[in-house]
Amino acid sequence: xxxxxxxxxxxxxxxxxxxxxxxxxxxxxxxxxxxxxxxxxxxxxxxxxxxxxxxxxxxxxxxxxxxxxxxxxxxxxxxxxxxxxxxxxxxxxxxxxxxxxxxxxxxxxxxxxxxxxxxxxxxxxx
Ligand code: HEC
Numbered sequence: 514x515x516x517x518x519x520x521x522x523x524x525x526x527x528x529x530x531x532x533x534x535x536x537x538x539x540x541x542x543x544x545x546x547x548x549x550x551x552x553x554x555x556x557x558x559x560x561x562x563x564x565x566x567x568x569x570x571x572x573x574x575x576x577x578x579x580x581x582x583x584x585x586x587x588x589x590x591x592x593x594x595x596x597x598x599x600x601x602x603x604x605x606x607x608x609x610x611x612x613x614x615x616x617x618x619x620x621x622x623x624x625x626x627x628x629x630x631x632x633x634x635x636x637x638x639x
Contacts, residue, residue: 541619
């Protein structure tokens with residue numbers, strides 16, 4: 514009986530841990546659309562300027578180097594924090610934190626790779 518209880522408790526704990534660590538696209542979307550992200554003061558949210566992935570490079574998740582507002586940044590989290598500090602007028606959030614993970618998970622759904630277009634072959638003799 515006691516064993517069963519411990520087992521159930523352990524399962525519940527691992528379950529909630531998994532939930533806590535998995536990035537949530539839905540939560541990320543809410544953060545992306547929230548003007549109070551990072552304690553923002555300008556009334557703007559990420560989606561004010563980046564709705565549907567606008568102004569986000571399609572290669573955003575493949576880059577190793579970033580340049581934003583003429584500043585060189587090594588990680589996407591730093592770039593996001595610049596946008597939280599400047600346009601949102603907020604304070605940088607934890608680059609390793611859950612909010613950042615969720616935000617990035619949602620942004621991945623916005624940035625789609627461009628469809629590689631094949632140049633149609635010229636049909637000879639037409
Ligand atoms: C007032 C408009 C504005 C708001 C609000 C804004 N951004 Fe930006 N963002 C920009 C502009 C403009 C650039 C391009 C800057 C540059 O290239 O120097 C940019 C660039 C970026 C980039 C780099 C894109 C690339 O392809 O290099 C990311 C990532 C980004 N923003 C994320 C965010 C996030 C996340 C938020 C919300 C916290 C946000 N932005 C809010 C205007 C905004």
